[in-house]
Amino acid sequence: MEELELIKKLRKFQRNNRILEALEVLSQNPAIEFTDNQELKILYGIIKILSGEKEKGVEVLLSLNPENLTNEEALSDYAFLLFLTHQPEEAINFLKKALDLNPNCFIAYARLSAIYLTLGNLELAEKYLIKALEFEPNRIELLSNLATLKYKQGKYKEALEFLNRAIKIDPKREDLYLKKSQIMFSLRKIDEYIEELYENVEKNPEDKINYIILANVLINAGRENEAISLIEGALDKFEEDEEIKKAFINITLKSQRYYVLGQKLKEWVEKEPDSIELRFLLNEARIECGFLEAAEKDLDQFPEEAKLEPKWRLLKAKILMEKNQGEKAVKLLEEAVEYFPGNIELRNQLAHILLTLGRKEEAKIHVEAVTKISPFARFNLIEYKNYEADEEEIKAMEEIIQNPVNPLEERISLAFTLARVYEKMGEYDKSFEIVKFANELTKTIVRYDWREHRRYVQEIIEAFNKDIIKKLEGKGHPSKRPIFIVGMPRSGTTLVEQILAAHSQVYGAGELPWIGKITQLFPKTNGGHPYPQGIKYMDERHLKSAGEYYLKKLEIYDKTSPYVTDKLPHNFDHIGLIYLIFPNAAIIHVHRDPRDVAVSNYYQNFAAMRGLMGFANDLRDIGHMLNDYLRIMQHWYEVLPPGKIFKVVYEELVSEPEKVIKELLEYCGLPWEDNVLEFYNLQRPVKTASIQQVREKIYKKSKERWKKYKKHLKVLFEILEEGFIPLE
Secondary structure (H helix, E strand, O other): OOHHHHHHHHHHHHHOOOHHHHHHHHHHOHHHHHOOOHHHHHHHHHHHHHOOOHHHHHHHHHOOOHHHOOOHHHHHHHHHHHHHOOOHHHHHHHHHHHHHHOOOOHHHHHHHHHHHHHHOOHHHHHHHHHHHHHHOOOOHHHHHHHHHHHHHOOOHHHHHHHHHHHHHHOOOOHHHHHHHHHHHHHOOOHHHHHHHHHHHHHHOOOOHHHHHHHHHHHHHOOOHHHHHHHHHHHHHHOOOOHHHHHHHHHHHHHOOOHHHHHHHHHHHHHHOOOOHHHHHHHHHHHHHHOOHHHHHHHHHOOOOOHHHOHHHHHHHHHHHHHOOOHHHHHHHHHHHHHHOOOOHHHHHHHHHHHHHOOOHHHHHHHHHHHHOOOOOHHHHHHHHOOOOOOHHHHHHHHHHHHOOOOOHHHHHHHHHHHHHHHHHHOOHHHHHHHHHHHHHHHOOOOOOOHHHHHHHHHHHHHHOOHHHHHHHOOOOOOOOOEEEEEOOOOOOHHHHHHHHHOOOOEEEOOOOOHHHHHHHOHHHHOOOOOOOHHHHHOOHHHHHHHHHHHHHHHOOOOOOOOEEEEOOHHHHHHHHHHHHHOOOOEEEEEEOOHHHHHHHHHOOOOOOOOHHHHHHHOHHHHHHHHHHHHHHHHHHHHHOOOOOEEEEEHHHHHHOHHHHHHHHHHHHOOOOOHHHHHHHHOOOOOOOOOOOHHHOOOOOOOOOHHHHHHHHOHHHHHHHHHOOOOOO
16 A cells, blocks of 8 residues: 555544554554654554554654654644643644644644643633634534533533534444533433433333443443443343443443452353453452452463463462562562563552552652653652652642543542642642542542441441340350451551561451451351341351351461451451451451541542442541441440450550550560561551551651641531431
């Protein structure tokens, strides 16, 4: 194929977002990668970036000489390549050069509008959008961008008009419906919109796209159970349809229903045993569900060439981390980075693991490498600099956070980072304003109802009464091996675990899911009675069996240490069950000033952790969770034998560490060892939000942090004052 024809074809595919077809052209013409033709090179770089190979695009850009570009189309494409490699100002200059050559260059107007929209300059974005629409009034991307612009201006009804125009032109574009859901949410008409989409499904039951669109909108609206049910129904209806399969995978991943996903993937893998892609997904689901042995066994059976893939290394490293073999994970990922130096996910994972091991400077090297590829990654360095940022960085973060065109997760992450930056500067009002914005953004993708946990607590209190405790106590497994550390998230549970793990007889396993798994298995073991009510149908055999199950799971992490810690904070809900299963095990309750716990949770980005952690995005919900926690802990102290639960008061621990640690070790039956006072030197992975703090000596600066934000916490104080009020 002639170069001119290739340029026309690739340009057409790229501008119409037909990237797969463009990639097919590239695969059929491998010489394009080494061409001297500048226009062809530019298109090659753009397509590679859009297909996920950002490093290729950067390489192309460095090899170009823009002075040789003599027509407006080539200049516009070069500008787009600059924009994709995060040089928007340079891109604007070249687009204006293209317009100097040809004032009727549509693509230059369209790209200028998109760049200005990204930069948050709504006035110029609107100017160039309107100009581009004069040339192509029915172009969907332009109408969609204009809807975004109007949305950003707060003109929701106008935004809806432009978006509806775009949907009328192409009623099968998923992204348009998702954007519309954001607008309808702002108009407080999201339920009305969902009903409309349900009607579309009923009217056109044979059109698969209606199911996909509705499922994704339901997920965005926080109605995850409905989304799962709908897409599972679509799977039954359109059995082997690849688009429906892909939608099912995306929906279950978004809602973190790994067990549901894993079951379906297992079926698909049995039908297509040679599908490496499906096996990768299956093992990812297995790891998330805690089936580490099954995942590791299958990964080890992959073909040797597949083991060189970044995805294989990432999954294997994740298993190693879950088994607390951090050094092996580092070695594996370091080898992978040598082969794939431009792979962002590998670098990020390696940096994270190094940080969990306390190797901060090594982690920083990989973060710096990522910053050359990703526009957002450079802000990760701020965390490594202890939340110190200059004016330029602060301004850049503020612009990204406020721009709705940017990915929501990136905006949320940066907002939490910026809140910490302002806190470090002593700008507490600004800090709180930003963290509130971050949490409000998070609430658009994470739904939480405090009443569900309140009812759950009521059921547990009713089920685990003094009579049932008396009837079953002492009948569980006699092992003293597990040490359970419970308390509100951000109360100091990680600190206590790190102190204990510094002892030669203790292995720190982190937050383990196995008590929760035992509660889920209740109906299968006691004749169909769910937890917590099912406890009255348990007997000695059931309790010992649960203990054996749990102890076997501990061997995943460590086979030799006399003691292993489990510091899942919310196990405070299940202390009664833990006591009945392991009557001789240590149970440590870490308590911290509820007001400090509240602020610390509100300032922590838990967006990736759905479910119970959703309470942390709203001060009212935090207050209700604290009331639940205080009430159920009161119950456990009342119904369990005196002294069974050892209470560590965080404020006392940081004020008199040696005294409290001696009492803690004595309670656990452990002899004194001096190195427990130097827990911060322990080289073990720390996988929780406290990753930085436990690498420092005990410090008191986090005490009474709430006082800095006292005037913003009125609603929290009201809920705490209200206390635990049972629901009917």
